[in-house]
Amino acid sequence: MKLLALDTSTEACSVALTVDGKILTLDEVCPQQHSKRILPMVQQLLSEAGLTLQQLDGLVFGKGPGSFTGVRIGVGVCQGLAFGAELPVYGVSTLAAMAQAAHRLHQAHQVVSAIDARMNEVYLASFQLADQGLMQALSDEVAAKPTDLAAPVLKGAICAVGTGWQTYPQQLEDWHKTGNSGDEDLAVVHHSPVILYPSAQDMLSLAAIPFRQGQFIAAELAEPTYVRDEVTWQKLPNR
Numbered sequence: 001m002k003l004l005a006l007d008t009s010t011e012a013c014s015v016a017l018t019v020d021g022k023i024l025t026l027d028e029v030c031p032q033q034h035s036k037r038i039l040p041m042v043q044q045l046l047s048e049a050g051l052t053l054q055q056l057d058g059l060v061f062g063k064g065p066g067s068f069t070g071v072r073i074g075v076g077v078c079q080g081l082a083f084g085a086e087l088p089v090y091g092v093s094t095l096a097a098m099a100q101a102a103h104r105l106h107q108a109h110q111v112v113s114a115i116d117a118r119m120n121e122v123y124l125a126s127f128q129l130a131d132q133g134l135m136q137a138l139s140d141e142v143a144a145k146p147t148d149l150a151a152p153v154l155k156g157a158i159c160a161v162g163t164g165w166q167t168y169p170q171q172l173e174d175w176h177k178t179g180n181s182g183d184e185d186l187a188v189v190h191h192s193p194v195i196l197y198p199s200a201q202d203m204l205s206l207a208a209i210p211f212r213q214g215q216f217i218a219a220e221l222a223e224p225t226y227v228r229d230e231v232t233w234q235k236l237p238n239r
Contacts, residue, residue: 002056003207004081005200006042008034008074009066009094010115010163012197015041018204019049025201034073042081053085058216060207062198063091064225065123065141066115071224079219088216092206093225095162097198099127099135100205102159106192110154111135114164114172117143122164122172123227126154134206143228146171152179157188161195 007014013034016025026041046053061078064071075091082089095113102108109129114122121143130136138153146168152175165172173189180187210216 001208001211002051003058003060003204003211004042004045004053004056005060005062005092005203005207006038006074006078007062007094007097007198007200007203008038008070008077009062009064010070010197012199013037013041014062014198014200015045016200016204017045017049017051018208019051023201023204024048025199027197027199029197034070038073038077053081053087056085056087058211059087059089060200060203061089061091061222062094062097062200062203063223064094065117065143065227066094068226071226075222075224079222082219082222087219089219089222090207090210090216091222091225092203093125093137093141094198095123095125095141096127096135096137096206097200097202098161098195099125100202101195101199102161102192103129103133103135104202104205105194106159106190108159108190110156110158112152112154112158112160112165112172112176114160114162114168116163116167117228121145121228122168124149124164126152128154132209134209141225141227146175149175152176155180156186157190159190159192161192163196165191166196
């Protein structure tokens with residue numbers, strides 16, 4: 001199995017390549033440089049592996065949520081590469097990828113992923129370890145103010161990953177405690193200092209079974225996940 005994954009949905013730019021179980025990966029934090037960096041990073045990994053794009057079995061992309069522009073760049077680049085090489089594609093949630101990283105790096109079993117969505121909101125979802133060491137979503141992905149989130153679905157200690165926890169640590173900790181009423185001592189939040197952004201290598205982990213099950217799709221069917229469909233802009237005076 002030879003799969004290439006890429007993600008540009010946050011401030012980070014990430015590419016990973018798996019070749020028969022061996023994984024090569026590149027991660028860079030490069031705000032507003034994604035369109036310049038992503039293709040050279042793809043080419044670097046292919047060169048290191050001694051492969052051409054046409055020798056791959058499929059492409060994986062970070063489908064969001066995240067920056068509108070970043071998500072669009074990632075989907076567009078993936079589609080362009082897939083069209084040229086006639087490869088199928090598969091989209092992976094950025095929040096799920098961060099949860100998977102929490103298991104890979106911290107052996108976490110319960111994870112809440114949160115990305116700073118700007119405008120005082122976060123993109124957030126909860127995950128729990130399921131079969132074959134893969135994280136499974138227990139809640140829908142939402143975009144909301146930390147104070148407006150629905151009741152948490154996870155009980156007990158969690159691993160907190162993503163820039164949302166960095167921006168709103170106390171508000172999100174208070175939110176988690178609301179679902180552990182009477183057991184506040186058990187509602188421990190373990191913040192990961194290293195998982196702020198999704199990494200393409202974790203998208204490869206989440207895409208492996210769908211690939212074997214034939215769930216990859218044609219490039220023209222690839223769609224982003226914005227979660228926040230409408231953006232409200234404050235009207236300037238006299239406009």
